Amino acid sequence: MSPLKIKKGATSHSAYDLRPTFSDKEERHTLAVLVENEPGVLSRVIGLFAGRGYNIDSLTVAEVDHLGHRSRITIVTTGTPQIIVQIKAQLGRFVDVHAVNDLTVEGPSVERELALFKVSGLGNDRIEAIRLADIFRASVVDSTLESFVFEITGTPEKIDAFADLMRPLGLQEIARTGVAALSRGAVA
Amino acid sequence: MSKSMTGARMVVQALIDQGVDTVFGYPGGAVLPIYDEIFQQNSIKHVLVRHEQGAVHAAEGYARSTGKPGVALVTSGPGATNAVTGLTDALMDSIPIIVLTGQVPTFMIGSDAFQECDTVGITRPCTKHNWLVKETDKLAAVMHEAFHIATSGRPGPVVIDIPKDVQFATGKYTEARQVETHYNPQVKGDMEMITELAIAMETAKRPLFYTGGGVINSGPAASQLLRELVAATGFPITSTLMGLGSYPASGDNWLGMLGMHGLYEANMAMHDCDLMINIGARFDDRITGRLDAFSPGSKKAHIDIDASSINKVIPVDIPILGDVAHVLEDLLNVWKSRGRKTNKESVQKWWHQINDWRKVDCLSFEQQGKVIKPQYALSRLEALTKKHDRYITTEVGQHQMWAAQYLGFEDPNRWMTSGGLGTMGYGFPASIGVQMGHPDALVINVAGEASWLMNMQELGTAMQYNLPVKQFILNNERLGMVRQWQELLHGERYSSSWSESLPDFVKLAEAFGAKGILCSDPADLDDAIMEMLNHDGPVLFDCLVEKHENCYPMIPSGKPHNEMLLRDSVDVGKAIKSDGAVMV
Numbered sequence: 001m002s003p004l005k006i007k008k009g010a011t012s013h014s015a016y017d018l019r020p021t022f023s024d025k026e027e028r029h030t031l032a033v034l035v036e037n038e039p040g041v042l043s044r045v046i047g048l049f050a051g052r053g054y055n056i057d058s059l060t061v062a063e064v065d066h067l068g069h070r071s072r073i074t075i076v077t078t079g080t081p082q083i084i085v086q087i088k089a090q091l092g093r094f095v096d097v098h099a100v101n102d103l104t105v106e107g108p109s110v111e112r113e114l115a116l117f118k119v120s121g122l123g124n125d126r127i128e129a130i131r132l133a134d135i136f137r138a139s140v141v142d143s144t145l146e147s148f149v150f151e152i153t154g155t156p157e158k159i160d161a162f163a164d165l166m167r168p169l170g171l172q173e174i175a176r177t178g179v180a181a182l183s184r185g186a187v188a
Numbered sequence: 189m190s191k192s193m194t195g196a197r198m199v200v201q202a203l204i205d206q207g208v209d210t211v212f213g214y215p216g217g218a219v220l221p222i223y224d225e226i227f228q229q230n231s232i233k234h235v236l237v238r239h240e241q242g243a244v245h246a247a248e249g250y251a252r253s254t255g256k257p258g259v260a261l262v263t264s265g266p267g268a269t270n271a272v273t274g275l276t277d278a279l280m281d282s283i284p285i286i287v288l289t290g291q292v293p294t295f296m297i298g299s300d301a302f303q304e305c306d307t308v309g310i311t312r313p314c315t316k317h318n319w320l321v322k323e324t325d326k327l328a329a330v331m332h333e334a335f336h337i338a339t340s341g342r343p344g345p346v347v348i349d350i351p352k353d354v355q356f357a358t359g360k361y362t363e364a365r366q367v368e369t370h371y372n373p374q375v376k377g378d379m380e381m382i383t384e385l386a387i388a389m390e391t392a393k394r395p396l397f398y399t400g401g402g403v404i405n406s407g408p409a410a411s412q413l414l415r416e417l418v419a420a421t422g423f424p425i426t427s428t429l430m431g432l433g434s435y436p437a438s439g440d441n442w443l444g445m446l447g448m449h450g451l452y453e454a455n456m457a458m459h460d461c462d463l464m465i466n467i468g469a470r471f472d473d474r475i476t477g478r479l480d481a482f483s484p485g486s487k488k489a490h491i492d493i494d495a496s497s498i499n500k501v502i503p504v505d506i507p508i509l510g511d512v513a514h515v516l517e518d519l520l521n522v523w524k525s526r527g528r529k530t531n532k533e534s535v536q537k538w539w540h541q542i543n544d545w546r547k548v549d550c551l552s553f554e555q556q557g558k559v560i561k562p563q564y565a566l567s568r569l570e571a572l573t574k575k576h577d578r579y580i581t582t583e584v585g586q587h588q589m590w591a592a593q594y595l596g597f598e599d600p601n602r603w604m605t606s607g608g609l610g611t612m613g614y615g616f617p618a619s620i621g622v623q624m625g626h627p628d629a630l631v632i633n634v635a636g637e638a639s640w641l642m643n644m645q646e647l648g649t650a651m652q653y654n655l656p657v658k659q660f661i662l663n664n665e666r667l668g669m670v671r672q673w674q675e676l677l678h679g680e681r682y683s684s685s686w687s688e689s690l691p692d693f694v695k696l697a698e699a700f701g702a703k704g705i706l707c708s709d710p711a712d713l714d715d716a717i718m719e720m721l722n723h724d725g726p727v728l729f730d731c732l733v734e735k736h737e738n739c740y741p742m743i744p745s746g747k748p749h750n751e752m753l754l755r756d757s758v759d760v761g762k763a764i765k766s767d768g769a770v771m772v
């Protein structure tokens with residue numbers, strides 16, 4: 001067998017924190033997975049969650065570095081600490097995964113989600129909808145005489161709260177992007 | 189300047205550059221250009237199997253017995269789907285193989301073309317990695333990377349799917365040393381953790397090494413270091429089915445295999461130890477039995493190359509991520525430099541306890557009367573072949589467990605069995621792969637009659653290439669392991685666990701031009717085995733054995749290690765409770 005050249009700075013598909021903190025309480029974690037932008041990689045990641053019975057609460061994916069051929073998958077998942085550690089280790093095994101970061105435990109992070117809401121109604125409901133949209137800093141991106149489409153960004157909780165308020169006011173449809181997240185501070 | 193050549197040529201060139209001498213395969217429309225290239229060279233032997241499943245198992249057998257990656261070549265569609273069982277088998281047992289599949293031309297992909305299937309889609313969950321190569325220029329680099337990925341870190345199977353137009357087209361050949369990769373698994377263990385383990389070894393009162401297939405996969409150096417460590421510490425050692433041979437069966441500290449059908453002393457030691465040192469094993473359910481009662485009083489260390497194996501089912505106290513050989517080398521050095529200390533007095537007491545368990549003599553059996561006991565057949569096989577340069581493969585069932593119990597392995601890479609997937613039909617093609625890798629060695633497949641029939645077509649392969657593989661069939665005319673579970677779990681209702689309409693194995697052998705031997709009398713057994721060994725060519729040995737023999741010891745599902753069944757008794761039917769019965 002002929003050896004290959006190992007790239008400088010190659011991630012040594014390594015352990016994360018191997019010291020377990022085992023409890024049966026389910027936790028919600030946001031994972032950022034940097035992958036090679038190749039056909040099949042998303043299928044591999046989703047197949048892992050389906051095949052091993054892990055939860056996906058939200059998943060977003062897009063290319064983040066065109067020249068470097070990298071995509072970033074942000075997954076929000078819930079599980080016991082043992083399962084979360086397993087999920088990270090299983091993701092780390094994939095050949096086309098460059099890095100797995102657990103934004104929930106690796107220091108402070110920001111999470112944002114974008115959502116579009118279609119709300120239709122007349123009279124007071126319509127006025128109340130636009131008043132609440134203003135409070136939530138949602139903007140109107142489409143309107144007819146009997147409807148609005150609002151655009152809102154924020155944490156998933158904020159969007160949930162907005163949805164609860166819109167429901168009695170004629171909420172027709174929601175489109176959510178899923179969570180995008182980054183660690184706070186100066187370095188990646 | 190890199191050379192230009194066709195994709196098909198590149199495949200063969202890359203195989204040669206990677207040091208491949210043997211390819212197991214079966215042709216078809218989508219791989220004809222590659223077969224044409226194989227025809228025009230002499231560096232690589234191609235072995236024409238009789239079914240693609242056989243090609244993949246043969247590649248596995250070759251890989252496990254040589255320590256080099258195995259290679260299989262199959263066509264698109266049915267060729268690829270027939271390879272799936274072997275790929276899954278290799279994934280479960282961490283066997284490095286490269287499977288090349290033909291694909292319809294790129295411009296026909298997605299059109300439901302003749303013999304098209306989504307090979308990378310189908311094989312994604314059963315490979316370590318796979319590729320669909322759409323450009324000839326990238327083919328050589330992918331081939332080289334495939335060998336790197338299959339063999340580094342935790343080894344495993346990879347698939348390269350190559351459309352026919354990519355095989356015909358001309359492109360630039362990339363040399364292995366020009367290929368960049370970011371895949372670089374960590375092999376050195378964390379020194380702090382290793383020191384923690386060394387300290388635990390110094391004070392342990394009831395220590396135990398529990399080793400697995402990872403020791404074999406790590407290479408001969410790992411087995412060597414393990415032997416040194418066991419000798420230096422004097423600790424007892426047991427192993428999983430996958431790890432047999434890394435420590436010699438004749439070694440003083442050997443307790444025998446552990447697990448569901450493991451030895452009494454090995455399982456009792458697992459249950460009662462105070463320091464468990466897991467080296468390259470993965471706490472498989474065949475090993476742990478009931479999880480909440482698994483070795484309740486022990487501190488556990490776990491050395492593994494795969495982070496996802498650590499803390500997966502059993503939380504451990506000392507996790508060490510790394511390659512077994514690298515970690516053992518550091519561990520030995522640390523332990524020696526700290527003064528080679530062990531808690532001698534307590535370890536001595538521990539050995540007294542173990543020797544008491546050994547007195548149970550859990551593998552004892554009595555060969556009486558005119559019917560051969562399977563245990564007796566294997567004991568005689570062991571006695572008569574021990575001195576040979578011997579490689580054993582097995583099928584799956586009771587015979588497999590008896591082989592693990594009654595045959596002794598002195599060296600690694602001598603024992604090839606389907607552990608994780610439990611694939612009936614594995615052993616015969618695997619024995620062909622082993623024999624290709626070791627033309628002058630004695631290669632025996634210990635088989636059950638039902639398993640053997642699953643890939644019996646490979647007798648044609650053995651004949652064509654003059655491979656003197658010995659097929660030692662323990663014929664109980666039953667799907668014995670299934671029957672045993674029905675006896676224990678389903679009120680002796682033997683639903684479809686009969687082998688009906690069995691062939692006359694001697695005539696079957698003769699129909700292929702091979703030698704068949706039938707033996708049914710214990711008094712004839714030695715002579716019959718000698719006849720098998722002395723025949724220069726494939727032999728089908730039909731050994732008629734006791735039909736309702738059960739395999740013991742057995743940890744019934746849902747039970748802890750210290751509640752083993754040792755033999756048939758009136759209560760056997762009640763041993764498994766309903767919560768255990770749902771487990772496989």
Ligand SMILES: Cc1ncc(C[n+]2csc(CCOP(=O)(O)OP(=O)(O)O)c2C)c(N)n1
Pocket residue numbers: 583584585586587588610611612613635636637638639640662664666667668669670
């Ligand atoms: C491909 C496959 N199908 C089904 C099984 C389930 N199974 C496990 S052992 C066994 C019986 C094997 O019979 P035989 O080969 O005669 O071996 P014995 O147990 O009688 O020694 C079966 C059906 C399996 N392991 N593999």
Ligand SMILES: [Mg+2]
Pocket residue numbers: 585636637638662663664665666667668
């Ligand atoms: Mg049988």
